[in-house]
Amino acid sequence: MAGTPSMDDCIRNCTDCQTICLETVSHCLTKGGAHAEAGHVRLMLDCVDICRTSADFMIRGSRFHHLTCGACAEICAACADRCDRMADDAMMKRCAEMCRRCAESCRAMSSMAA
Numbered sequence: 001m002a003g004t005p006s007m008d009d010c011i012r013n014c015t016d017c018q019t020i021c022l023e024t025v026s027h028c029l030t031k032g033g034a035h036a037e038a039g040h041v042r043l044m045l046d047c048v049d050i051c052r053t054s055a056d057f058m059i060r061g062s063r064f065h066h067l068t069c070g071a072c073a074e075i076c077a078a079c080a081d082r083c084d085r086m087a088d089d090a091m092m093k094r095c096a097e098m099c100r101r102c103a104e105s106c107r108a109m110s111s112m113a114a
Helices: 005-031 038-058 065-082 090-110
Strands: none
Touching: 005 038, 005 065, 005 090, 038 065, 038 090, 065 090
């Protein structure tokens, strides 16, 4: 299973999502208002952390990667929904799209039990 194209894609999606969410946090804090609302920023930071953790678990071949990927899929989907509320902002739209892509690949990984 390690090194399969779907796992490689999922690792890449997790890494890209981590980066985009971190960039978006900075954007939101600069923008202020609803963008910088504590719950929204906290959710994006949760997404950053779980994406990094899921990628790490897959990279090192952890037999528990399906668990972190399951959590990652849920958190990324929630983050995408929250970012979609501000989709008139190009950065928020980009974040939502990446979170959805990551959620989809993590959902597939989470169904591959160890």
